[in-house]
């Protein structure tokens with residue numbers, strides 16, 4: 001008998017087709033998130049689980065899933081999963097790095113460009129007929145934004161996506177500063193990037209882009225003090241996790257001009273609504289679409305499948321997060 005996997009949302013077919021060769025597959029077809037109560041029922045007899053970042057995988061859930069051996073997260077970030085609890089129980093956790101790096105870096109750069117050049121505001125101005133009504137074809141002082149080429153970018157979290165941002169910034173002739181948990185000397189040389197402390201990065205950058213995972217250490221990493229350190233002409237971009245920024249402090253900073261603008265793909269709660277933030281002209285917003293390209297999403301589906309299949313064959317999954325788990329239980333369903 002094939003092991004049972006429950007997939008908590010429709011993922012691209014290429015992944016499902018691969019998984020079906022090794023697993024009995026059940027997919028939650030509703031577009032909306034699976035209600036917690038239903039998920040807690042579903043996990044009772046599953047051997048494997050495919051999760052999204054919207055599902056909280058905590059002690060309570062793991063407690064109800066005695067047969068669960070592998071959780072294959074359909075995302076690179078896994079802050080929704082209690083890794084320590086999973087490891088203790090010998091449950092393998094995998095994620096989807098690399099396949100979404102370029103797509104997410106593209107979106108971060110798109111937010112940087114759109115915020116600096118006021119693209120969304122400008123689009124609304126044309127589309128609403130305001131341009132025509134005003135009757136001014138071109139004006140030397142109309143819709144002025146911030147220079148990008150040759151400016152300084154500060155990258156916080158210099159991992160896969162952070163370094164992909166640096167490669168893009170290089171093409172824009174930018175000076176590259178970064179701050180990260182560990183120094184990356186090789187990448188530094190390749191990308192001509194300078195390792196600085198957080199305070200220096202915030203003080204000297206014209207653009208600050210966040211690429212750290214959400215952890216206890218990075219929760220509200222950017223708050224009042226940090227926003228105060230930034231240039232009044234600087235733009236903050238967040239495609240990491242909403243909780244890395246203290247939103248209340250950010251709104252104050254944007255309203256009072258401590259910084260010039262923000263491009264946000266992620267929010268403290270998702271889906272998000274905040275009239276105070278949304279009434280501001282100097283923000284560009286997106287509904288967590290960093291990895292939302294056809295290619296990246298198919299790549300993620302394939303990688304989820306590869307992880308599940310390797311595990312079913314008794315092999316160590318290619319992108320295992322909790323590597324210590326191998327000492328607790330061997331991969332496979334025996």
Ligand code: NAP
Pocket residue numbers: 076077078097098100101104156157158159160161162179180181182211212213214215217218239240241265266288289290291292
């Ligand atoms: P990664 O390769 O693991 O890079 C994260 C970097 O942050 C690493 O270099 C890490 O340092 C550093 N870091 C960790 N904790 C830190 C701390 N406390 N202070 C300073 N630096 C710290 O991950 P990635 O693939 O680039 O992804 C980064 C994050 O982006 C994900 O965790 C996810 O939350 C987010 N993401 C969002 C979207 C979206 O749709 N918006 C899409 C993909 C990813 P070390 O090198 O020392 O480990």
Ligand code: GLV
Pocket residue numbers: 053074075076077078100290291
């Ligand atoms: C998306 O946010 C991810 O972590 O993959």
Ligand code: GLV
Pocket residue numbers: none
């Ligand atoms: C603008 O359209 C210019 O030609 O400078």
